[in-house]
Amino acid sequence: MKKDFFQTIYNSPHIGKTDYEEIAKAHSQMDVRSGSLLLEEGKIASEFYIIEKGLFRSFVYDYDGNEVTTEFYGPKELLIESFSLFHRSPSMENFQALSNGTVWKIEYQLFQQLLGKIEGLREWGRTWATSHLFIIKKRSIKMLTMNATDRYLNLLNERPQIIRQVPLKFIASYLGITDTSLSRIRKEIVTT
Structure with a gap:
């Protein structure tokens, strides 16, 4: 993989060119088949992934044993269960490939070693963690304050590739609604 891919991911003015070479060497490419699990609930995350191509999701099981999608991930995004990885505790989520992909x-x-050596990477990590806390907070507020139709329209506007490429049952669980409700919402939008 070219160094500029990693420069895009770990974008920081505090990381030097030779640092990016070292960061790139620390990653290994992995092809993933659709449906495969990269992390399972109850296991401790021992790595994280940067998506080059493909779509992925994280999901949990609710109190009735139903799958609930918690997030979708696409190219140039990190697929990481931060709590499990950094606190060395069992994951509460599962990570699944929704298509064939490359990560x-x-x-x-190895990441811990790089954090110790490259100061700019530590700064990047703080910035990344902060921005993702805001994203999670914003999503939780939208789930409580927006109706189902507005949540769907928001997803359609912000991440249209999810609407086009992900099975409806996963989108419905992500939006906190049933498949039937999602079908009704989609019909209403098309007819208006």
């Missing part, structure tokens, strides 16, 4: 994996120990 770049970095092991926890």
Whole structure:
């Protein structure tokens, strides 16, 4: 993989060119088949992934044993269960490939070594973590304050590739509604 891919992902003015070379070498490419699990609930995450191509989701099981999609991930995004990885605790989520794809994996120990050596990477990590806290907070507020139709329209506007490429049952669970409700919402939108 070219160094500029990693420069795009770990974008920071505090990381030097030779640092990016070291960061790139620390990752290994992995092809993933649709339906495969990269992390299972109850296991401790030992790495995280950068998506080059493909679509992925994270999901949990609710109190009735139903799958509930918690997030979707696409190219140039990190697929990471931060709590499990950094606190060395069992994951509460599962990560699944929704299509064939390619990811770049970095092991926890190797990432820790890079954090110790590259100051700019530590700064990047703080910035990334902060921005994702805001994203999670914003999503939780929208789930509580928007009706189902507006949540669907918001997803359609912000991430149209999800609407085009992901099975409806996963989109419905992500939006907190049933498949039937999602079908009704989609029909109403098309007819208006």
